[in-house]
Amino acid sequence: MRSRCDRSSRPTCPPRASTLSSDPVGAALTRVAREEGGRLLALLADRLHDLDAADDCLQDAYARAARSWSSRGVPDEPAGWIYVVARNAGIDRLRREAAEGRRTAAQARVLATGVARDEAPDEEPADELLAEYEEVGDEQLRLLLLCCHPALSRETQVVLMLRLAGGLTTREIAASFLLPEATVQQRIVRAKRKIRAARIPLVVPADLDERASILATVLGLIFNEGYVAHSADAGTLTRVEVADRAIALTRAAVEALPDSPELAALLALELFHRSREAARVDSRGALVRLRDQDRALWDRGLVAQGFVVLGRALAMRRPGPWQVQALIAAEHTREAPDWERIVRYYDTLLAMTPGPVARLSRAVALAEVRGPAEALAEIDGIDGLDTFHLWHAARADMLERSGDAHAARVAWTRAAELAVNPAEADYARRRATGEGASPAS
């Protein structure tokens, strides 16, 4: 029904990362999409007052860039080039709609004022438009917040965030979450339709704290998907890429909302977790528990960054659950973690957001202070985690440490059955057969 920016070309995806080394145009395009895509889209949506049109024009501009750059080379300012081409296409589109007697006439005139419209899109972009591109204000913040508008479902928020703000293609999102591509596509189309039809606004909402909290939840979910992939055949690379994308988006969110201690704390938490990546699996690809990890393999640079960001969050003196979780992760980066302190942090966390999973984590920490028997009693007292593999794994560990080898094996077996992540399942299986038992832990 609606006209596209360029009917002759459907949006083509920027090439995948695997093709980068041999293809400078593809590499430049992927970099622009990943690092600048959200910002470009935010600007365009703001100028065109239409998110869907902005996205169409941006995708078309990527396609044009692929053709033009292959013969002319990558321009000095690739993102600026894309912005100018996409914006000109958007103005064309508004003009066409205006010519069709639509009420966008006035808007098109305003937008087109002062724009050197008649030059060919393959020429160097006009300076004043490049200046406009540089002057990104809170457009990106508005886009981030739009992606997690409470009128959209959680799944939709996650997918929109990756697609619109994160610059991932539908195929990449589908691969990361092991969803059929059609499902992801459908979610995006439906979300865009709702944004347009119900007129979800591209604004900074009055209740910014509520939205920042949703933003943190959505970014946390994306990071977690990368960190503990729920997939049998997602390779390590895919998981790390998703986690890194989440970190990049969280950084953008922290930059856009510097006054949110919770977003900063989430970033710190992500950095702490990410720093351990190299130590999480051994040379055979088997899972290594935090307590058994070789700390020399931890990325100290990321840990240091995490402490800086967390310090900034705590200095705002507005506590929240992400800050407490980051404090716990920070304590775990120390040579000898203070377990009593960790238990106290969990008490604080539970007071803020009671939940069985946090109770389980607290019980595991408690074992280090009061011994496995007391921890086991705590774990057995938690309801609702019957189908959660880590509950069985924690029980198994405590039973083993209390000397009940038989009951421990039963519990490890149950944990192995319930674990979705292959490395976690494998770890539990090895413990069930007594193979992976850590000596004198």
Added chain:
Amino acid sequence: MKYLLLIASDPTLPSPEPGDPEFDEYMAAWTQYTQDLAEAGVLRGGEALQGAETATTVRHAGDGTTSLVDGPFAELKEHLGGYYEIDVDTLDEALEWARGLPVGEGAVEVRPIFPTDMPA
């Protein structure tokens, strides 16, 4: 942009009847709300509906035949009790109005109305 605020509540929940001391207060809240909508210049219409037991549903089979069902179109604990039609700029504003409804316990579905004012 026009939106319909569809107000649903559980009819078995107690609500004040005419003559109850709380009834006037209850009605005053609705009158005030309606007045606020009017004063904000966003009110386009709205009515309270009679009970769901008074509803009849005409079901179209798709082959041209119809049948009658005694009752509302969906059997739910909550019933449609009334609606407002408002004209505001964005979903956020419509949601804000929906939050302000003096419904007590219940649900308000906010639906954009398909725009029919497209220029020819």
